[in-house]
Amino acid sequence: MIKLGGKRVPMREQKPKERIKNFKSVPLGYNEKEVVKEAQRCIQCKGLPCETECPINMKILEMIREIANANFKKAFFIIKEDNPIPAITGRVCPQENQCEGVCPLSKRDQGINIGKLEAFVADWARHAGIKEEFHIKERPEKVAVVGSGPAGISCAVDLRKFGFKVTLFEALHKAGGVLQYGIPAFRLPTEVVDYEIKYLNDIGVDIKLNFFVGQNIKFDELRKEYDALFLATGAGAPMFMNIPGESLKGVYSANEFLIRVNLMKAYKFLEFDTPIVCKSPIGIIGAGNVAMDAARCALRLGIEKVYILYRRTKKQSPARIEEIQHAVEEGIILKELVSPKKFIGDDDGWLEEVELYTMELGKPDGSGRPRPKKIEGNEFKIKIRTIVEALGSMPNRLFLSRTPELEVNDWGQINVDHNLMTNIEGVYAGGDAIRGNATVILALGDGRKAAKSIRNYIINKARKK
Amino acid sequence: MSHQIVNKKQLSADTYQIEIKAAHVAEKFSAGQFVIIRIHEKSERIPLTVSSVAPIKGTITLVFQVVGKTTMELSSLEEGDSLINCVGPLGNPSEIRKFGKVICVGGGTGIACIYPIVKALTEAGNEIISILGARTEKMLILEEEIKEFSQEIYVSTDDGSKGHHGFVTDVLKEVITKNQHQEDINRVIVIGPPQMMRAAAEVTRPYKIKTIASLNTIMVDGTGMCGCCRTYVNGEMKLACIDGPEFDAHKVDFDAVISRLSMFREKEIMAYEDFKKRIKSK
Ligand SMILES: Cc1cc2nc3c(=O)[nH]c(=O)nc-3n(C[C@H](O)[C@H](O)[C@H](O)COP(=O)(O)OP(=O)(O)OC[C@H]3O[C@@H](n4cnc5c(N)ncnc54)[C@H](O)[C@@H]3O)c2cc1C
Ligand SMILES: Cc1cc2nc3c(=O)[nH]c(=O)nc-3n(C[C@H](O)[C@H](O)[C@H](O)COP(=O)(O)OP(=O)(O)OC[C@H]3O[C@@H](n4cnc5c(N)ncnc54)[C@H](O)[C@@H]3O)c2cc1C
Ligand code: SF4
Ligand code: SF4
Numbered sequence: 001m002i003k004l005g006g007k008r009v010p011m012r013e014q015k016p017k018e019r020i021k022n023f024k025s026v027p028l029g030y031n032e033k034e035v036v037k038e039a040q041r042c043i044q045c046k047g048l049p050c051e052t053e054c055p056i057n058m059k060i061l062e063m064i065r066e067i068a069n070a071n072f073k074k075a076f077f078i079i080k081e082d083n084p085i086p087a088i089t090g091r092v093c094p095q096e097n098q099c100e101g102v103c104p105l106s107k108r109d110q111g112i113n114i115g116k117l118e119a120f121v122a123d124w125a126r127h128a129g130i131k132e133e134f135h136i137k138e139r140p141e142k143v144a145v146v147g148s149g150p151a152g153i154s155c156a157v158d159l160r161k162f163g164f165k166v167t168l169f170e171a172l173h174k175a176g177g178v179l180q181y182g183i184p185a186f187r188l189p190t191e192v193v194d195y196e197i198k199y200l201n202d203i204g205v206d207i208k209l210n211f212f213v214g215q216n217i218k219f220d221e222l223r224k225e226y227d228a229l230f231l232a233t234g235a236g237a238p239m240f241m242n243i244p245g246e247s248l249k250g251v252y253s254a255n256e257f258l259i260r261v262n263l264m265k266a267y268k269f270l271e272f273d274t275p276i277v278c279k280s281p282i283g284i285i286g287a288g289n290v291a292m293d294a295a296r297c298a299l300r301l302g303i304e305k306v307y308i309l310y311r312r313t314k315k316q317s318p319a320r321i322e323e324i325q326h327a328v329e330e331g332i333i334l335k336e337l338v339s340p341k342k343f344i345g346d347d348d349g350w351l352e353e354v355e356l357y358t359m360e361l362g363k364p365d366g367s368g369r370p371r372p373k374k375i376e377g378n379e380f381k382i383k384i385r386t387i388v389e390a391l392g393s394m395p396n397r398l399f400l401s402r403t404p405e406l407e408v409n410d411w412g413q414i415n416v417d418h419n420l421m422t423n424i425e426g427v428y429a430g431g432d433a434i435r436g437n438a439t440v441i442l443a444l445g446d447g448r449k450a451a452k453s454i455r456n457y458i459i460n461k462a463r464k465k
Numbered sequence: 466m467s468h469q470i471v472n473k474k475q476l477s478a479d480t481y482q483i484e485i486k487a488a489h490v491a492e493k494f495s496a497g498q499f500v501i502i503r504i505h506e507k508s509e510r511i512p513l514t515v516s517s518v519a520p521i522k523g524t525i526t527l528v529f530q531v532v533g534k535t536t537m538e539l540s541s542l543e544e545g546d547s548l549i550n551c552v553g554p555l556g557n558p559s560e561i562r563k564f565g566k567v568i569c570v571g572g573g574t575g576i577a578c579i580y581p582i583v584k585a586l587t588e589a590g591n592e593i594i595s596i597l598g599a600r601t602e603k604m605l606i607l608e609e610e611i612k613e614f615s616q617e618i619y620v621s622t623d624d625g626s627k628g629h630h631g632f633v634t635d636v637l638k639e640v641i642t643k644n645q646h647q648e649d650i651n652r653v654i655v656i657g658p659p660q661m662m663r664a665a666a667e668v669t670r671p672y673k674i675k676t677i678a679s680l681n682t683i684m685v686d687g688t689g690m691c692g693c694c695r696t697y698v699n700g701e702m703k704l705a706c707i708d709g710p711e712f713d714a715h716k717v718d719f720d721a722v723i724s725r726l727s728m729f730r731e732k733e734i735m736a737y738e739d740f741k742k743r744i745k746s747k
């Protein structure tokens with residue numbers, strides 16, 4: 001019955017002309033018939049390259065088998081054994097470099113659409129109200145998780161399952177980290193994230209919002225009160241170009257831009273109070289996922305002309321292929337080999353023009369990509385009235401300054417051992433806080449690993465007593 | 466967690482004082498710090514300085530001036546109503562130690578922001594000269610409260626309805642030049658509209674008196690994550706929420722501060738007008 005190989009079942013999507021007018025999901029998701037058909041393409045290869053490449057080694061083949069038999073409930077439970085947030089990873093994982101990238105079917109056509117299968121099953125379970133069932137054997141020990149992004153969420157879930165009392169501290173008024181404030185709703189619908197947060201509540205994680213650890217609650221207070229800590233504070237502090245004109249009105253960091261749009265819902269301004277002011281043309285500096293997200297948000301705010309200003313070329317862009325494709329389909333203009341020299345304002349302090357260097361590609365740098373070099377004397381100006389700097393971000397400086405005893409590297413990333421323990425006993429860390437700008441799935445993997453380490457640590461300590 | 470308003474008072478035509486439940490903030494607060502509040506699910510996050518706290522009661526007092534949609538909506542709440550969030554205390558505490566003679570200058574609602582600092586500095590054994598400014602006598606707030614902790618107090622109003630006719634900076638200059646022990650004035654702290662803080666910094670600059678201003682930049686998260694509150698101090702970028710809000714006024718690029726405050730004006734006016742219309746039609 002199973003039909004091997006064959007072409008990928010196409011994903012239905014909102015048409016570019018329509019979707020740039022809304023913040024609804026771009027992919028419409030498979031239906032039951034399509035998802036079964038896509039699963040049936042799997043040739044069940046030996047060695048399971050897909051599972052090896054998945055950073056959390058999800059049991060992909062077992063999942064696919066159940067989906068191929070339309071046994072979605074079973075597929076859901078299989079996924080959940082490894083992955084607490086499949087509705088999210090299925091949507092945002094860079095699958096083309098992971099599970100799907102190594103699928104042999106990608107040689108002839110496209111690999112199995114593993115991400116979309118995963119997201120389908122999770123959405124199906126959400127709509128059907130099906131939840132993982134487990135019995136929690138309560139233990140007396142308490143663990144604090146700091147930061148509610150994917151690392152914090154996954155760690156909290158596992159720690160609860162192990163029976164610990166878990167308190168999750170989050171500085172913002174909503175939990176979810178980048179999933180909530182960074183990734184726009186047209187890629188990751190808000191209700192999907194909210195559902196996972198609600199699940200944390202349901203299993204008894206005590207979520208404390210508006211607690212900014214290091215500021216309005218001290219690191220030492222947590223250490224005294226809890227048996228172990230997991231630091232999942234991410235890398236959310238923006239970097240700036242530090243060039244003239246950066247204080248002009250109209251210059252945003254990608255974080256500010258995305259927080260206003262996503263967390264504060266500035267795209268529904270007047271219904272929601274937080275404003276965003278965005279004048280056309282807009283230039284986004286950088287070409288990673290964050291830049292693509294900012295560019296696509298700008299289009300949806302009604303900006304006609306959206307440039308991506310990139311110092312390398314498309315080929316070297318770190319963004320996901322799907323995202324670049326989507327951005328280009330939507331009409332975003334990619335300007336390659338340029339880098340801003342200065343921002344020029346009008347008499348009123350508003351950005352009016354950007355002076356750009358022309359760049360060329362040199363020898364490969366540390367990242368293996370060719371190093372961009374300025375061509376002196378080739379500067380030129382273009383009219384740009386809004387700039388969004390998507391240059392990457394750093395760990396939160398305030399938190400680190402209040403925890404000087406914590407060892408970090410030169411980039412402010414927390415140092416950990418192979419169990420994810422920091423230099424302080426009983427204090428663990430993971431996700432972007434130790435890796436810099438990484439991915440949701442790596443953060444999730446860290447959270448799960450740290451939960452295991454924390455369990456071992458606490459149990460060993462209890463034994464010694 | 467919601468934060469109930471337990472007391473509300475109108476201090477002047479457009480200035481209100483509310484006391485809200487926020488036990489955590491009350492317990493951790495030091496003078497100079499602020500909170501960020503949200504009224505309801507759809508509200509903006511706005512920063513307000515904590516004017517005083519009652520740790521045993523678990524309440525904090527905020528004083529705000531109605532300048533736009535959010536502050537107007539806040540002023541329309543009554544005792545018993547609640548705010549959905551109040552995160553804090555945020556920002557660094559004021560430097561409180563024995564300096565000797567300190568001049569504290571407050572303008573408009575800045576008076577409410579300087580009040581806890583005046584109190585703390587007095588308790589630390591300083592001699593305080595307070596200079597308060599308002600547009601007109603009716604807008605002057607907390608004069609009695611501040612007087613209690615000040616050795617000397619001066620008032621100025623733009624229209625001359627009370628005290629000096631003119632700006633607080635005129636008074637500041639006079640107080641400094643007329644002071645027989647000028648060298649004893651070790652610090653000036655100024656909180657108010659940025660134009661006023663800029664002018665005050667120019668008054669004290671020739672006398673080389675260390676001058677501190679508390680910046681009221683636009684903020685979103687207040688945790689160093691958006692960069693919206695960035696400000697330039699001695700040419701270096703600082704974030705008012707985590708590096709401030711207080712900075713050396715002689716080193717702050719006030720022109721940038723003032724300019725950036727108007728970045729969202731067109732939308733702010735839209736929201737304000739829309740809200741006023743909605744209230745009227747109710
Ligand atoms: C716009 C954007 C798009 C992205 N797109 C993708 C994508 O498509 N696919 C992908 O895999 N990855 C993507 N990423 C990267 C991915 O989101 C991150 O790698 C991941 O979220 C890291 O998870 P985390 O749990 O370590 O931290 P975060 O998600 O950053 O969460 C950290 C949380 O900790 C809180 N916090 C920080 N300090 C404190 C403190 N002191 N006290 C209390 N709380 C604190 C923060 O407020 C935040 O909520 C994207 C990132 C951005 C910004
Ligand atoms: C650290 C700090 C402490 C402050 N303390 C006080 C205080 O104790 N009492 C008081 O009355 N005001 C205080 N302010 C200013 C107060 O936050 C703004 O007046 C308020 O946000 C205006 O909101 P609105 O919607 O009513 O007005 P809007 O119509 O939004 O704006 C009116 C003006 O307020 C400023 N503003 C707007 N949004 C913000 C924002 N999110 N953050 C800061 N400023 C903004 C802008 O300059 C704008 O032009 C403080 C600001 C900061 C940064
Ligand atoms: S978690 Fe990510 S990498 Fe792993 S199978 Fe799912 S989509 Fe692929
Ligand atoms: S690599 Fe592709 S074809 Fe092979 S088992 Fe995995 S999904 Fe199926």
Ligand code: FES
Pocket residue numbers: 683684685686687688689690691692693694695704705706707
């Ligand atoms: S308010 Fe966002 S960084 Fe200061």
